[in-house]
Structures are given as structure tokens and as C-alpha cells.
Amino acid sequence: xxxxxxxxxxxxxxxxxxxxxxxxxxxxxxxxxxxxxxxxxxxxxxxxxxxxxxxxxxxxxxxxxxxxxxxxxxxxxxxxxxxxxxxxxxxxxxxxxxxxxxxxxxxxxxxxxxxxxxxxxxxxxxxxxx
Numbered sequence: 001x002x003x004x005x006x007x008x009x010x011x012x013x014x015x016x017x018x019x020x021x022x023x024x025x026x027x028x029x030x031x032x033x034x035x036x037x038x039x040x041x042x043x044x045x046x047x048x049x050x051x052x053x054x055x056x057x058x059x060x061x062x063x064x065x066x067x068x069x070x071x072x073x074x075x076x077x078x079x080x081x082x083x084x085x086x087x088x089x090x091x092x093x094x095x096x097x098x099x100x101x102x103x104x105x106x107x108x109x110x111x112x113x114x115x116x117x118x119x120x121x122x123x124x125x126x127x128x129x130x
Contacts, residue, residue: 055087055088055089056087056088056089056091056094056113056114056115057085057086057087057088057113057114057115058085058086058087058088058094058111058112058113058114059079059083059084059085059086059110059111059112059113059114060073060076060083060084060085060086060098060101060108060110060111061082061083061084061108061109061110061111061112062082062083062084062101062106062107062108062109063082063107063108063109064105064106064107065101065104065105065106065107066082066084066106068101068104068105068106069084069086069101069106070084071104072097072100072101072104073086073097075087082109085114094111098111
């Protein structure tokens with residue numbers, strides 16, 4: 001029998017035994033606290049599953065057709081070279097506008113919310129609307 005295999009097996013046995021003893025030594029209160037810590041505390045959605053209740057701003061970058069952006073989003077604000085900040089009332093409005101841009105030949109490079117969904121939910125929870 002290989003000496004190193006035997007030593008490894010002994011270490012594994014003692015590690016398992018130590019873990020079992022540690023688990024047995026937890027008092028009932030400690031065990032309850034550990035269980036409570038493992039339970040789900042709160043569910044927070046971090047995606048735009050529903051229309052956001054407040055106005056939401058997105059940055060749209062286009063690779064071609066920049067002159068069409070303001071025909072679809074009249075209040076779009078230029079934010080840099082071929083980038084525009086647009087404010088929408090809902091995700092549906094944003095998608096409808098993007099659909100129209102693409103149908104008009106605009107090459108949309110990216111769409112990014114000004115704030116993450118989590119940050120937006122936090123701001124709404126503390127009373128900020130935008």
C-alpha cells in the first residue's frame with residue numbers, strides 16, 4: 001500500500017469527523033440562526049419585466065442613420081458622436097421606437113439604460129421619480 005494514499009485517506013477521515021463534531025456542537029440557537037441566514041430574505045427583480053412607473057432614460061448609439069433618431073424620438077438629446085439620450089414612459093414605447101428606427105434603415109449599435117434596473121427601483125423606493 002502506498003504511504004501517501006494512506007495519509008490522504010487519514011486526513012479525509014479526520015476532516016470529516018471534525019466537521020461532524022462541529023455540527024453536533026452547534027447549540028439549538030446557533031442552528032436556528034444559521035437556518036434563518038440561509039433562508040430567502042427578499043426577492044428583487046432586476047429586469048424591466050413590466051413598464052417602469054417613472055420616465056426612464058436610455059442612451060442609444062447608432063452606426064448609421066443618425067438623422068432619423070429625432071424623427072422617432074423628438075426629445076432626443078445628443079450625447080456624443082452618434083449617441084442620443086431618449087426618455088420614454090415604458091419599455092413598450094422604447095421598443096416601438098427602436099422598431100421604427102430599424103424599419104427606417106437606422107443601424108442601432110447599442111441601447112443602454114441610464115441607470116440599472118436595480119438603481120431605478122431604489123430611486124423609486126426612496127421617492128425619486130427620475
